[in-house]
Amino acid sequence: MDDQQNTSSLWSDHLNPHFSVSNYLNSSEEYLAYMCGPKRSRLSLPMTLVYTAIFLVGVIGNLLVCLVILKHHNMRTPTNYYLFSLAVSDLLVLLLGMPLEVYEMWSNYPFLFGTWGCYFKTVLFETVCFASILSVTTVSVERYIAIIHPFQAKLKSTRSRALKIIVTLWIFSILFSIPNTSTHGILLQYFPNGTLVPDSATCTVVQPLWIYNCIIQVTSLLFYVLPMAVISVLYCLMGVKLRDDHSLEADKMSVTVQRPSRKSVTKMLFVLVMVFGICWAPFHVDRLFFSFVVDWTESLANVFNLIHVISGIFFYISSAVNPIIYNVLSRRFRSSFQNLLPPIFKQWKAKLPVQNLAPRKSVLYLPDCNQKSSAQEGSPSFPHRTSICSSHLSTVLIIFQHNIFIMLHKRDQERG
Structure with missing residues (x-):
């Protein structure tokens, strides 16, 4: 009881350095509002709406990523395995972390899940933070x-090796989440006379703040600053290599649905890393800001x-934006996503390009009928192409037969 009260007073003094007995309020609700802030956030409604939109986009998108990689054998590449790990991490944040945070916006206290629920909440966020940055760093190194x-x-670079690395990354992430x-x-609030304040349980820091501050500063350095610095150097070196590599022209000509070009994959991953770094920057600024400020x-x-508030929005956006990046920048992911759409959407989407592009393509590819079917990568098959090519060949055959008939007729006249 005494240790709990001492920890409570240390935390209260950090947030309210001018608190004294003269600030004591008789109402437990007013006392809790003074010590822990308002029970309900003023931004609870707009933040809930924003989080709901992010939740829907993120859950649907990341589920599609997981299904695409699991369902299509040609998508089970080492690089996509790391993206699968990142999608799982994002799903854990959205499905388990976001609902709990939304609940706390509407009811900041009491915390209803006890000590083990508090541990689970903390280890969840810490683990997915570390697993995400380690996955992004590993895929950049690969x-x-x-x-x-x-x-x-x-x-x-094999699939079995990628699976071993992913398992190792998650184990390390769990281990590194233990210190924080x-x-x-669970922190309980007490009145100055020593009696317990009802419904005052909150999940927060209960150890001396200098320990928490050191952990936050070290983890931000090891799991954000250094990885992003390494990733930046790696992509600069890759950019120089790709710019000076003249063999890319041949690589571009050999691109197929089964083997995308090095440049296109690297571009997609570069955008992924850049968006990841931007979205996670406010999160670490938020934690470092709290850990460095002493006199509030x-x-x-x-x-x-x-x-x-900003860090929370960007934190969850980072969990929802990755599938959008894959759909925009990767032809393989885009076509795989389309295959998973309900049949009514696929039929509607397939009709429009055929009606608009079929006549134009038939004219452009008329001179070379045999090469067209193999050169057009991933394009839908148009049934009228064969008939056009056949009519062209039959026309040539008629002209040829007509010329032969004229030559024979002239020869008979000369002989006669």
Whole structure:
């Protein structure tokens, strides 16, 4: 009881450095509002609407990514295995983390899930944070090896190796989440006379704040600053290599649905990493801001609250935007997504291109009937192409027979 009260007073003094017995309020609701803030956030309604939109887009998109990779054998590449791991991480955040955070917006206290629920909440967010950045870093390293050392990549970059690395990444993520999780617990508020404030349980830091601050600073350095610096260097080197590599022209000509070009895959992953870094930057700024500030003022508290709201939005956007990037920049993902759409949408989407493009394509490809079917990658088959080519060949045959008939007729006249 005494240790709990001492921890409570330390936390309260950090957030309210000018608190004293003179600030004591008789109402437990007013006391809790003073010590822990309002029970319901003023932004609960608009934030819930924003989070709901992100939730729907993110869950549907990441489920499609997982289904595409599991269902299509040609999508089970080492690179896509890392993207599958990233999609699982995003789904955990959206399905388990977001509903809990929305609930806390509407009812900040009491925390209803007990000590183990608090541990689960903390370890979940920490684990997915570490797993996401490690997955992005690993796929960047794999892409670097594929560009700089392509022959070595073909020998070592296998699906079994990717699976082992992914399992290792998740184990490390869980282990590294333990230090921060150990600093959290259920905090109860007490009146100055020592009596317990009803419904005051909150899931927060219960250890000395300097321990929490050190953990946050170290993990932000190891799991954001350094990985993003390494990734930036790797993509700069890849950019130089791809720009100077003249063999890309031949690579572009040999692109098929089964084997996309190195440049297109690298471009998609570069955009993925760039968006990831932008979306996660406010999250780490929010944590570092809290860990470095010692003497809180009203203006600093207002800035922190603003950063906290922005970081939450961008944090969840990062979990929803990846499938959109795949659909826009990857032909393979785009065609695979379309195959998973309900039949009514596929039929509607298939009719429009055929009606608009079929006549134009038949004219453009008329001179070469045999080459057209193999050269048009991933294009829908138009049934009238064969008839056009057949009519063209039959016309040539008629002209040829007519010329032969004229030659024979002239020869008979000369003999006669």
